[in-house]
Amino acid sequence: MAYNLLEGKKGIIFGALNEQSIAWKVALKAYEEGAQFVLTNTPVALRMGELDELGKACNAPIIPADATSFEDLENLIIKSMELLGGKIDFVLHSIGMSPNVRKGLSYDNLNYSYFEKTLDISAISLHKILQVCRKHDAINEWGSVVALSYVAAQRTLYGYNDMADAKALLESIARSFGYIYGREKRIRVNTISQSPTLTTAGSGIRGFDNLVDFSERTSPLGNATAAECADYCITLFSDLTRKVTMQNLFHDGGFSSMGMSYRAMTQYNKSFDCESAEEMPTEW
Ligand SMILES: NC(=O)c1ccc[n+]([C@@H]2O[C@H](COP(=O)([O-])OP(=O)(O)OC[C@H]3O[C@@H](n4cnc5c(N)ncnc54)[C@H](O)[C@@H]3O)[C@@H](O)[C@H]2O)c1
Numbered sequence: 303m304a305y306n307l308l309e310g311k312k313g314i315i316f317g318a319l320n321e322q323s324i325a326w327k328v329a330l331k332a333y334e335e336g337a338q339f340v341l342t343n344t345p346v347a348l349r350m351g352e353l354d355e356l357g358k359a360c361n362a363p364i365i366p367a368d369a370t371s372f373e374d375l376e377n378l379i380i381k382s383m384e385l386l387g388g389k390i391d392f393v394l395h396s397i398g399m400s401p402n403v404r405k406g407l408s409y410d411n412l413n414y415s416y417f418e419k420t421l422d423i424s425a426i427s428l429h430k431i432l433q434v435c436r437k438h439d440a441i442n443e444w445g446s447v448v449a450l451s452y453v454a455a456q457r458t459l460y461g462y463n464d465m466a467d468a469k470a471l472l473e474s475i476a477r478s479f480g481y482i483y484g485r486e487k488r489i490r491v492n493t494i495s496q497s498p499t500l501t502t503a504g505s506g507i508r509g510f511d512n513l514v515d516f517s518e519r520t521s522p523l524g525n526a527t528a529a530e531c532a533d534y535c536i537t538l539f540s541d542l543t544r545k546v547t548m549q550n551l552f553h554d555g556g557f558s559s560m561g562m563s564y565r566a567m568t569q570y571n572k573s574f575d576c577e578s579a580e581e582m583p584t585e586w
Contacts, residue, residue: 307540308337312386314378315341315362316369316431317396320352322501324450325396327532333360335536337392340382342367369397369427375434382440389442392539395431395449398424398503400465406508409463417464424468425475432479432491443488446539449476450531451493451550453558461508473550480548490547492538497525497554519565521555 313332317325318341332339341357345366357364363385367374383389401416402409428449435441454462455469473493480491498504498514507513518525526534534553537543552558 304334304336306336307536307542308332308335308392311337311391311539312388313337313339313390313392313394313539314382315339315394315396316367317343317394317398318353318356319343319347319350319502322528323396324496324499324501324528324531325394326356327528328394328396328535329356329360329362331529331532331536332392332539333362335540337539338362338386339390339392340365340378340385342378344368369395369431370422372430372434375430376438379434379438379440383438389440389445390435391442391445393431393435393441393445393447394535394539395428395447397427398450398465398468400424400463400468400506403463403465403506403508407463412464417467420464420468421471424465425471428472429475429479432475432483436483441483441487441489444490444541444544445487446490446543447476447483447492448535448538449491449493451495452498453495453552453554455495455550456558459513461510461513463507465507476550477548484547488544490538490544492547493550494531494534494538495550495552495554495558496531497521497527497557499525499528499531501528516566517554517557519569520560520563521557522560522563523555525557526553526555 315325315329318329339362341362341364348366353364365378365381367378400420402412407413449472451469451473454466455473476491476493483489498517531553
């Protein structure tokens with residue numbers, strides 16, 4: 303059901319690669335809620351061709367940009383304002399990539415030039431986007447910028463590797479820039495810390511299926527899907543959350559506040575056979 307929460311709002315959505323992408327779901331929802339926006343991704347991602355389909359479905363122009371390149375970002379912001387006919391109201395940063403994860407290098411054996419790339423692509427790109435937007439005064443008052451994070455910024459989860467450091471930096475940039483942009487222009491900057499989600503970026507993480515299963519058993523509400531994450535993003539772009547800024551907002555079914563759940567415990571209790579138990583206790 304649509305509520306017209308983004309009627310008249312304009313934005314830029316970074317990071318839709320394919321139908322599984324969180325940004326893809328956000329684009330569909332934003333369109334449904336009445337927004338107009340530009341879609342962007344790297345030239346390599348655009349060559350894969352799937353983004354054209356989304357562009358058609360949302361009536362959205364596509365502008366290539368490598369989010370680590372200041373020049374690409376300037377071109378993107380200026381052209382977006384031209385195409386959308388004015389300043390924007392929201393930005394989604396849904397970007398993440400670690401060459402160390404891709405190459406299977408473990409955290410105690412990092413390649414430092416890859417590490418710098420991880421930080422540049424997955425975290426510093428948010429700073430660059432905000433800095434370019436501010437330089438061109440591209441975001442309207444009460445605008446909203448959202449970046450996607452993960453609980454590995456606060457807790458150590460096996461396999462997440464240098465992406466954990468990138469997420470910690472990303473969340474810090476959201477706070478630091480959120481102060482400046484809030485004070486000057488009443489623009490909100492937040493991160494959403496999302497459950498593990500089956501996407502191209504997610505499935506690159508070692509042991510990802512087990513992580514999904516562990517989170518599902520631990521979270522009282524279960525893992526949040528990409529479509530549910532899109533719903534949450536829409537509320538943050540809307541006028542209903544005008545005083546929410548500089549926050550890392552967990553969207554994880556309660557995972558981040560849990561220690562051990564009954565469902566997880568039964569998995570590790572050698573004397574308890576969850577499958578053949580006749581009665582499950584009510585308090586999971
Ligand atoms: N999937 C998960 O489990 C999960 C959980 C929490 C947070 N997140 C975060 O959500 C965001 C979106 O990831 P996703 O899971 O939808 O996967 P995805 O692979 O669909 O999206 C990642 C996107 O980053 C883009 N990208 C990579 N390098 C770029 C660059 N230099 N410039 C611009 N774009 C670039 C890719 O082209 C891709 O579109 C990421 O920040 C990710 O870390 C994902």
